[in-house]
Amino acid sequence: SxxxxxxxxxxxxxxxxxxxxxxTVEGTSNPNLYWYRQAAGRGLQLLFxxxxxxxxxxxxxxxxxxxxxQDRQFILSSKKLLLxxxxxxxxxxxxxxxxxxxxxxxxxxxxx
Amino acid sequence: xxxxxxxxGPVTLSEExxxxxxxxxxxxxxxxxxxxxxYPGEGLQLLLKATKADDKGSNKGFEATYxxxxxxxxxxxxxxxxxxxxxxxxxxxxxxxxxxxxxxxTFGKGxxxxxxx
Numbered sequence: 001s002x003x004x005x006x007x008x009x010x011x012x013x014x015x016x017x018x019x020x021x022x023x024t025v026e027g028t029s030n031p032n033l034y035w036y037r038q039a040a041g042r043g044l045q046l047l048f049x050x051x052x053x054x055x056x057x058x059x060x061x062x063x064x065x066x067x068x069x070q071d072r073q074f075i076l077s078s079k080k081l082l083l084x085x086x087x088x089x090x091x092x093x094x095x096x097x098x099x100x101x102x103x104x105x106x107x108x109x110x111x112x
Numbered sequence: 113x114x115x116x117x118x119x120x121g122p123v124t125l126s127e128e129x130x131x132x133x134x135x136x137x138x139x140x141x142x143x144x145x146x147x148x149x150x151y152p153g154e155g156l157q158l159l160l161k162a163t164k165a166d167d168k169g170s171n172k173g174f175e176a177t178y179x180x181x182x183x184x185x186x187x188x189x190x191x192x193x194x195x196x197x198x199x200x201x202x203x204x205x206x207x208x209x210x211x212x213x214x215x216x217x218t219f220g221k222g223x224x225x226x227x228x229x
Binding site: 006043044049092099100101102104105 | 158161205
């Protein structure tokens with residue numbers, strides 16, 4: 001069966017510090033991968049998606065970037081965090097053939 | 113573009129009450145429809161789905177029917193439990209890229225459900 005991991009689970013960082021969040025998927029190959037942010041309240045904002053290694057599409061201009069160095073690894077980064085980057089970050093995957101997405105457990109980021 | 117509108121709540125019910133969370137959508141073509149559930153501090157879990165008109169998705173006592181004529185996908189449960197307390201998201205997937213391309217989901221804003229004992 002397929003599983004998706006995210007780490008760290010919780011992170012507290014000062015403003016201006018770098019960020020690296022990691023997401024990995026097991027049990028499938030060539031997944032589509034997604035990064036979402038869920039700010040205070042409940043709405044989900046799609047940040048990036050990837051259909052293959054090295055292929056990244058950005059949905060919104062922002063202080064963040066994404067990379068996909070391996071087939072089942074998706075990384076969210078920032079060079080200098082802003083207060084507004086605080087939130088709950090969710091990684092998800094979908095298969096080539098089916099359109100539902102499966103979510104990881106999330107990373108709670110607090111920027112102080 | 114595609115959009116999903118769901119009642120924002122919050123919805124507060126007593127245990128064993130009947131639940132309805134309304135969801136309507138706007139989309140070009142024939143989208144797939146989903147309900148996701150998010151328990152406190154966790155990621156989203158797929159609750160149920162429907163891929164074509166008149167399909168009924170069901171899981172854990174929850175049901176939703178894909179109504180193309182009213183562009184709706186309302187979530188229902190006959191008797192809620194305290195453990196159903198969570199945020200519920202309605203979502204759609206544009207199936208126009210039917211060649212197996214990237215499937216982006218469009219989410220509603222979520223409905224917070226609280227069930228009291």
